[in-house]
Every structure is written in structure tokens, then in C-alpha cells.
Amino acid sequence: MKYVLLICDDETVSPTNAEIAADPAHQAYAAELDRRGSRRGGARLRPVADATTVRVRDGETLVADGPFAETKDFVGGIDIIECADLDEAIELASRHPYARWGCVEVRPVWE
Known part of the structure; x- marks a missing residue:
């Protein structure tokens, strides 16, 4: 079964791409x-400052700069994985380095 891991963190303290590439935990x-x-x-997603949110209400398209929610933690990237079951997906999510300071949401994919 496929799962998406939503990698969430606080953008004010997230590492650069170069730091992630050099990090032994990310490499492992x-x-x-x-x-x-x-x-x-x-x-990896670009910062929330680059986000655009689109909604349609009563047939009108509403476009807003920024993310869909106001919160400290934002989705900063995704991993798509294939596992035998949810337990294996959770185990892999627990190994993601961001799970140590942010969070990793595990979502099954409709197939």
C-alpha cells in the first residue's frame, strides 16, 4: 500500500537544502x-511565503497569498512510500529526521 508522509516543521528553524544533504541522519x-x-x-516544498491558496465559493474563484492555515508548523515536503501496512509506514515515519523536532503525518493513498 502507498502512503504519503507529510513532513511538517517550523520554517523559522528548518535547515537549508545543503544542510539536509550533508546531514548523516537524512542520509541514513x-x-x-x-x-x-x-x-x-x-x-521538499518551497517556503509558505511562496504559497498560493485557491478556493471556490459560490462559483467565484478566490486566490490568496500564503498557506491554507495559520499555524507554526507547515508542510515542508512529502515522501511517497510503499509499505506492507500502516505499521511499517509508521515505523519508517518514525525514522525521518524531522520526526525529532517537527512531525510526520502518515496518510494512505487512494489506489
Whole structure:
């Protein structure tokens, strides 16, 4: 079954792309996904300052700058993984370095 891991953190303290690439914890996490053959895709998202939110209300398209919610933690990226079950997805999410200071939400994918 496929799962999306929503990687959430506080953007005011999140590392740069170079810091992530050099971080042994991130390297170990990526290696573990590759070892298991679980990685199906993923991407780091640009900051919420670059976000645009679109809503349609009563037939009118409403466009707003910024994220959909006002909160300290924002979705900063996603990983798409394939696992045998939710328990394995949770176990992999617990290995993600951001789980140590942010959070990782596990969501099954409709297939």
C-alpha cells in the first residue's frame, strides 16, 4: 500500500537544502528507504511565503497569498512510500529526521 508522509516543521528553524544533504541522519533515512525499496517519490516544498491558496465559493474563484492555515508548523515536503501496512509506514515515519523536532503525518493513498 502507498502512503504519503507529510513532513511538517517550523520554517523559522528548518535547515537549508545543503544542510539536509550533508546531514548523516537524512542520509541514513534515505538509505533505509532505498534498502527496503520503499521510496516512490517525494519533494521538499518551497517556503509558505511562496504559497498560493485557491478556493471556490459560490462559483467565484478566490486566490490568496500564503498557506491554507495559520499555524507554526507547515508542510515542508512529502515522501511517497510503499509499505506492507500502516505499521511499517509508521515505523519508517518514525525514522525521518524531522520526526525529532517537527512531525510526520502518515496518510494512505487512494489506489
